[in-house]
Structure formats: structure tokens, C-alpha cells
Amino acid sequence: MSKNVSSDGRYTHGHPASTLASHATRSAASSAAYLLPLLRRGMRLLDVGCGPGTITLDLAEAVAPGQVVGIEPVETPLSASRAAASERGDAITQFEVADVMDLPYDDDSFDVVHAHQVLQHLTDPVGALREMRRVCRPGGWIAARDADYAAMSWHPDVPELSEWRALYRAVARANGAEPDAARRLRSWALAAELPEPRVSGSLWVYSDEATCRWWGESQADRYAGEVFAAQAAEQGASADDLARIAQGWRRWGSTPDATFLMPHGELLVQLPG
Numbered sequence: 001m002s003k004n005v006s007s008d009g010r011y012t013h014g015h016p017a018s019t020l021a022s023h024a025t026r027s028a029a030s031s032a033a034y035l036l037p038l039l040r041r042g043m044r045l046l047d048v049g050c051g052p053g054t055i056t057l058d059l060a061e062a063v064a065p066g067q068v069v070g071i072e073p074v075e076t077p078l079s080a081s082r083a084a085a086s087e088r089g090d091a092i093t094q095f096e097v098a099d100v101m102d103l104p105y106d107d108d109s110f111d112v113v114h115a116h117q118v119l120q121h122l123t124d125p126v127g128a129l130r131e132m133r134r135v136c137r138p139g140g141w142i143a144a145r146d147a148d149y150a151a152m153s154w155h156p157d158v159p160e161l162s163e164w165r166a167l168y169r170a171v172a173r174a175n176g177a178e179p180d181a182a183r184r185l186r187s188w189a190l191a192a193e194l195p196e197p198r199v200s201g202s203l204w205v206y207s208d209e210a211t212c213r214w215w216g217e218s219q220a221d222r223y224a225g226e227v228f229a230a231q232a233a234e235q236g237a238s239a240d241d242l243a244r245i246a247q248g249w250r251r252w253g254s255t256p257d258a259t260f261l262m263p264h265g266e267l268l269v270q271l272p273g
């Protein structure tokens, strides 16, 4: 199994340092604010596709002393998650290798089953939601937040960023995934026969010099890196194309009045009690 493959297919970003570092800047406040008001002390929570675990560990603080489990289909990101847990003095949260398509947990074993930016990477998001439901107890919550690449927007209009978006969406779709996931969350939930799905939305907004510089550099490193390059080559993108796109990201990130908007959909389902 290569480092970015699960039973469900290839995970487009893989787990290079540039991607893990970017994911590790996330918090429950930035990425799961729609879920936080529902959390109660003592709840047992599963975080599917937890990556480097910063969101997971915030959720663990919110439900402490409840047990939180973060899962990833491969070991690679979990060393970062475990290191983050020990830095915070969290000896309770567990990080385990497991695949959302075939969870190694009994039926009804969690109060909350959460996934942040995971469904958008799967070939079978409906099957994933069914499996998330199986392990969620009656009365419990299923929560998923996903981005929508076609709806992302930015200023200034750097043409290489449009090239990046077209290439990313082609690569993700070649992997069988759906990059414009936010708008499909309700449809996926209905197909998975989840009761009364509610969808809300929120934006990540990058709009100050330091944040835009960081995002531009981070995106440049990620998309010029070997994990993406190999998949982009299958879509006909050359090393020159990727170098140009990376330069475009850096140019955008160093523009003093830059802004990047990333919309997300947020799915919440409460199972009948």
C-alpha cells in the first residue's frame, strides 16, 4: 500500500510534510465550529481521517473526560497526531489505523462521528456515511465538513491559480473523488438514508499579508511536490507546468491586497434516539 492509498482509493494530497504542516494549523474553532455547541462532557467521539490531529485534540478537550479516537487509513500522519497529543498532555485520545469504509468498531459505539475534509477525497462518500452511521449510537450525531473547489475564489486574478484549480479538479476526479463536495453533502446524506440532514456553511478567509504569504507558499510547496506531481503527470501536466503554478501561488501570496475564500458545507445529522 503506498502512503496515500486506502481501500477506497488514492488520497490526492498524500501526506508530505507540506500538507501535514498546513493541516496542523487547523483547530476545532476554525474547522468544526458548527459542531462545538452540540458537544457535551463525557461524549465518545470518532474523528474520521484525523490527519495530524489538531482538530481531534480540540474536540477531545470539548468532550473530556470522554474518549476520542482519531483514525487514518495509513500510519504516516499518526506520528504527528500522537506527538501533538503528548505535547498537550493528552494521554486519553487514541490514534489508530482504520479505514472509514470498514470501521473496526461495533455498531452504536460513538456519540459523535465526525469527518473534516474527508468525504471530498473518497470514491464512495455515500458508503462512508453509511459506515459512519453504523458506528454512531441512536440519538448520536454525524458531522461532516467539506470544501467546494469550483466555488473557491480569490483576488488578484492570477491565471496560474485558475490553471491550478482545473488541474486539481481533474486529478481528484481521476482518483474517483469529488472536489466540489460541499454542494453535494445533502445529496450524499439522502443517498445514505440519513434522516433529516441539515447543511450549513462557512468560509475560510485568507486576507492579511502574513496569512496570504503562508497560504501561497504552502500551496506552492504542496503542488510542486512529488506526490501531486506524479498524479498531475497522469493528467498531462509537465514539471514546467507545475513550476509555473507554484510560482503563481507565490506571486499571489506576496500581493499586498490578496484574498482567498474557501467555502465549506457542513452536514449535521442526529440519528433517531
Ligand SMILES: C[S@@+](CC[C@H](N)C(=O)[O-])C[C@H]1O[C@@H](n2cnc3c(N)ncnc32)[C@H](O)[C@@H]1O
Residues within 6 Å of the ligand: 006, 007, 008, 011, 013, 023, 024, 026, 031, 048, 049, 050, 051, 052, 053, 055, 071, 072, 073, 074, 077, 098, 099, 100, 101, 115, 116, 117, 118, 121, 122
Ligand atoms: C484533507 S485531509 C483532512 C485531515 C483532517 N481531518 C484535517 O482537516 O486536518 C483528509 C484525510 O482523510 C484521510 N482519508 C483518506 N481516505 C480515508 C479513508 N478511506 N478512511 C479514513 N480516512 C481517510 C486522509 O489520509 C487524510 O488525512
